[in-house]
Amino acid sequence: MLLVVALGGNALLERGERPDAGVQQRHVRTAACALAPLASEHTLVLCHGNGPQVGVLALESENDPELTHPFPLDALGAQTQGMIGYWLAQELGNAGVAPPVAIVTQTVVDREDPAFGAPTKFVGAGYPEQEARRLAAEHGWTVGRDTAGWRRVVASPQPLRVVELPTIRRLVESGTTVICGGGGGVPVVAGEHGRLDGAQAVVDKDMTAALLAIQLDADRLVVLTDVDAVKQDFGTPRERTLATVDVAQLRAMDFPAGSMAPKVEACTWFVASTGRPAAIGALRDAPAVFTGAAGTTVTMSGSLE
Template sequence: MRIVVALGGNALLRRGEPLTAENQRANIRRAAQALAELVEAGHSLIITHGNGPQVGLLALQAAAGPADGAYPLDVLGAESEGMIGYLIEQELGGLLRGRLIATLLTQVRVAADDPAFSRPTKPIGPVYDEATARHLARERKWQVAADGAGWRRVVASPRPLQIMEARVISMLVEQGVLVICAGGGGIPVVERIDGSLAGVEAVIDKDFASALLATELGADMLLLLTDVDAVYLDYGTPAARAIRRANPAALASGSFPAGSMGPKIAAACEFASGTGRPAAIGQLGDALAIVRGERGTRIDSSAPAGIELGGAD
């Protein structure tokens, strides 16, 4: 199958871990092993990934330097896409000797008048306690919001409308190249009146960009990998129950956190409803078992109405 695989930020950097090059490489090495299993099973992969912690760190580093050294988020997004793509490509190359692998900087068109620009929601950068986050918000003119047990900077996250390099990616895939692209949701750009493109101050949600990419490439499956083994009803409570399989219509009214599982479910439902092909959500180490339907949560428009509950095992 042709599968768009989206690696969540928590699959690349575990919560609470220092954002060091060594930690990132160690986590990416584990991710590469799971991805290599999919390739060795005969699947064709297009890999995307998150960049929230990385792009936030780059922004902090830029702000700490000379005033004329600060770069906008679209440029920092391109930097993080290249950095993470390089690490994934190198680790995969060591496991899949002789396989053609390429990392492609990817521009993603958004609407200049997207309401998200006035309502920032995308968490980036390190996790702070509330007092520190509010202090930094005043000092640096940030917007901050709660993210799990901590607080983080939030920025605009407009909806992706078009993958500008989709044709190039498709050509590479047809030639047997394993492509790493649309990192961090891609580089956000808007179209000027003359048809040229300009970067904007935003970070696109990786899951929505991956769903759009999977649709444009005619992928057989969208696979969203994170650090949770399945989607749960009443997650974090004694009543938590794993969802094994669901029709996208059955999840539309569900209440899932906007900062974590919410976008994944919405993106998966969007892909499954729009294409008639399945999406799945689950833990990185279970990637091959998820594709086989043995683990994780499968979202499929051909599934019976309602939700099938059960363990992710």
Template structure:
């Protein structure tokens, strides 16, 4: 089966973990073990998150005052290359006979998307409330609660079109394992003259993964993160995992914005638009999620009953 596998940024760099290259390399080595197993019997296209990493680059840029900080589209390109390189190298060590390539990918958004007026996408480190409020005052950030802490939030417009889709299709057809649309892709808009221009935003990587999977007409979409399943009543004593569920059933529940909500929306869109299957769960459970033995497996009512 051909499938898109999306690796969450917080799964590659665990919450509260120092953002060192060594930590990311260690986490990615563990992540690709499961991916390499899947690649033995399935055709994979890999994408990934970059929230912690793009936030780190933004913080590092703030310390050098000789030039203006780089915009988020450029930072996204940097992290797409960096994380793609780490994943590609780890995969090559697991799959020495496979052709693997990382492709910097631009994704078109609408410059008038309402998201630009309402930042929601968390990036960077987790702070205490007082730390976050101080940084927001100093740097003009928007901040929001994230678990027990607070993070910077930035605009997250809807992904509309993958600019390099044709190149991705050619590589996949040639048998290449492609790592692409990292961090949701590099956000760009189309100008009045038909050109392409980067824009200050971070595209949600789950929605971009759904767009990638739908555009490529794959059979499955796996969203692999640091949470073992989609839960109802998350964070309360009544929390319950959803194991086998349809998009119709998922849409009856509410989920945390900027966290599980985009994942739920992504898998619902993919299943509704393609009739394929989608899964959400932990990196180490990838094969079990696909088999319906772990995580949350999402498929249409018709398919699940048939």
């Protein structure tokens, strides 16, 4: 089977940890070991998050006195794709997966997407409110609060097309494990005569994974994160775990923007477009999430046939 797997940024850096290379590489090694059983039986296309890494590079760039202007977000996204792709490819190989290929991926977005006027995507480290507001004033950021604290918030437009899709498809057809769409892919906008230019945004990697899964005719979309499953009425006395749920039920529920909401949206998009199941669950349970023994399975009917 062909599986498109979206790997959350927590696979590389947990909340509150220092973004040191050694810390991230240790997490990548753990992720690779969790994914290796799936890769041994199926062809994988792996998309990964990069929010913490982009945030670190952006702050370094803003504070570099040698630069006339800081590096734009699209360039930083490309840098993190190379770094994280290298780590994942190396550790998957060390875990026994046939040599994977990492591709720096561009994702076309609409320059008129309303998301550019309403930033929702958190990137970088969390700060106390006063520090976050100081940085926002100093660097021209928009900031907001999530579970990690006060953080920078950027636009997250809808992915329309993955530029490198033909190459990814050929690699998949050869049985190669492909690492692509890192951080949702570098956001680019199309101009005259096919010209592409970088956009100052971060595309949600779950949505890009869903787009790839649809266009590659994948058998399953698997979204792996740091939570066990989708929770209805999360954080309330009515909270309950959803083991199997259908698209209509999910669309009638509300989920936190920037965290569970894009994961649910990506899965419902894939299932509604293909009629095939999607799953959301913890990285450590990856094989069980795929089979439906753990996590949340999303189907058209609400049951696995």
